[in-house]
Amino acid sequence: MKNEILLDAIGKIDEELVFAAEKSKRKKFPFIKWAAVAAIFAVIIFGAEVKPLEYEVQSEIPAKIEGFENVMYGPILGDERKEFGILGEDEIGLTEENRYEITEKDIGEFMGTVVEGEDDIIGSRVYHFTKYPDSDKICIIETPEGFEFYVVYIPVQLEIGESSDSVFEIFGFPESLEKMEVRYSWGKTVFEINGEERERVFEILSGKENLGPEEESKRKAELFFETYKNEDYVFDEKEGRCVEKVKGPVSYIDQNGEKVSGGSPSVLARKLFLEKSCSIILVSENGFELYISYYPAVEMFWARGYFSLSEAETETLNKIFKLE
Numbered sequence: 592m593k594n595e596i597l598l599d600a601i602g603k604i605d606e607e608l609v610f611a612a613e614k615s616k617r618k619k620f621p622f623i624k625w626a627a628v629a630a631i632f633a634v635i636i637f638g639a640e641v642k643p644l645e646y647e648v649q650s651e652i653p654a655k656i657e658g659f660e661n662v663m664y665g666p667i668l669g670d671e672r673k674e675f676g677i678l679g680e681d682e683i684g685l686t687e688e689n690r691y692e693i694t695e696k697d698i699g700e701f702m703g704t705v706v707e708g709e710d711d712i713i714g715s716r717v718y719h720f721t722k723y724p725d726s727d728k729i730c731i732i733e734t735p736e737g738f739e740f741y742v743v744y745i746p747v748q749l750e751i752g753e754s755s756d757s758v759f760e761i762f763g764f765p766e767s768l769e770k771m772e773v774r775y776s777w778g779k780t781v782f783e784i785n786g787e788e789r790e791r792v793f794e795i796l797s798g799k800e801n802l803g804p805e806e807e808s809k810r811k812a813e814l815f816f817e818t819y820k821n822e823d824y825v826f827d828e829k830e831g832r833c834v835e836k837v838k839g840p841v842s843y844i845d846q847n848g849e850k851v852s853g854g855s856p857s858v859l860a861r862k863l864f865l866e867k868s869c870s871i872i873l874v875s876e877n878g879f880e881l882y883i884s885y886y887p888a889v890e891m892f893w894a895r896g897y898f899s900l901s902e903a904e905t906e907t908l909n910k911i912f913k914l915e
Contacts, residue, residue, distance in 0.1 A: 653744060654708035654732065656717050661761050662879070664730060664741040671742050675729055676722065693731060693738040699724050711735050726878030743879060749896035751803040755796055758881065758895045765793050767875040773912050774870045781913075784871075788911050792871070795904045796883070801896030808833045810889035815860045819843040824856035833860065864888055867914045887914060 653663035672678035677691035699719030705712050711734070718731045720740070728743045747761055759765070771784040771792065784792060805826075812826040812833050823837040835856045842852035843859065851859060864886060871883040884893040887909055890900045900908070909915050 652707075652709050653746070654705045654712060654741060656730070657703040657706045659703070659727065661745065662727075663744045663746055664732070665744050667729070667740040667742045671729075672740075675720070675740075677740065691740075693740070697721055698731060698738070702727070702730055705732060717741075723878070728878035728880070745879065745881075747895050749801045751801055751896075753801045753896060755799040755801070755894055755896065755898050759793075759797065762873065762875055762879055762881050764873055764875070764881070765790075767877070768873060769876045770874045772872040772874070774872060780872075784911060791907065792911060795900070795908060796892065796894070796898070799898035799900075802891075802899055803897055805831050806899070807886075807889065807891055807893075807897045810891065811860055811864050814863050814889055815856070818845055818863055819851075819859070824860045833857070867909070869912055869914065871912070885912065 653665050655663055667675075667677075669678065672691070697720060699721040702717040702719055705715045705717060707713070712732060715735075716733045718733070720726070720729050720731055723729055730741050731738050732741050745761060747758060749755075749757060768789075771789050772780050773782055773784060774780050808831075809826045812824060815824045816822065821843070823841065824833060824835055826832070827834045837856055840852065840854060841856055841859070842850060845851050853859075854862075866888045868884065868886050868888070871885060873881040873883065875881075881894065885908065886892065887905050890902065890905045892898050892900065
């Protein structure tokens with residue numbers, strides 16, 4: 592599949608599915624929904640012959656464990672199985688042959704009991720996974736059907752007007768921060784940030800007001816207009832999102848007089864939006880992770896909300912994240 596076709600497909604998912612998810616209220620238990628989204632991407636990237644992972648999601652109600660009031664746990668999914676080494680990197684689909692059977696050697700220290708969730712698991716004992724004895728991100732719950740892996744889910748999506756500090760407080764940052772990673776495209780970890788630079792990043796990202804997804808869309812449309820001087824991709828006030836005025840592949844002349852082509856207006860807008868972007872992953876002492884998406888092209892970052900940065904702050908972060 593050609594890159595422009597892939598980006599065009601991703602662009603449509605971005606505008607139609609992701610926006611809808613942002614505007615809607617969260618379900619009690621989002622794991623099934625995101626499993627379906629993962630299946631969509633599998634079809635887009637690999638073709639119809641690739642079967643999506645078969646997830647054994649038994650519950651739509653997350654489990655809460657005593658002593659872990661700010662987080663919830665749900666049945667582990669396919670990619671998470673790979674992350675924790677209980678499903679091979681090359682495995683596609685969950686079958687009887689590659690299913691990880693939990694044994695006594697996997698049962699670590701006692702974490703607590705389930706205090707909220709499906710009726711049949713309330714009161715169930717919860718243990719650490721011996722392979723990751725210090726991580727609270729993954730655990731093993733002794734359900735009536737047997738031992739099952741569960742992973743953490745931190746259910747926070749900020750309302751418009753809320754502060755970025757609210758997210759950091761839930762994760763216990765910066766006090767509980769163990770490491771700060773910068774990753775460029777496709778999830779590759781490039782380097783860690785430490786010392787004064789780490790403190791400076793927190794200083795910049797703290798105390799920001801969530802402006803919401805519409806502000807991000809407006810800036811994306813403005814960036815498109817500034818670059819190509821046309822309105823083929825605009826923010827629709829009624830829809831509350833960006834829309835294409837022209838369908839199909841297009842060609843434009845950018846600010847440098849160069850011809851740009853290879854996709855629909857939404858694909859070209861997305862390329863502009865993602866220029867020099869990166870992810871910052873904050874990892875706590877107990878293994879919880881907060882993913883922050885940084886978009887210098889529109890001077891914003893996303894951390895369970897959409898936050899604006901000044902030009903000076905963007906320049907500083909670009910230097911720290913080595914994006915210049």
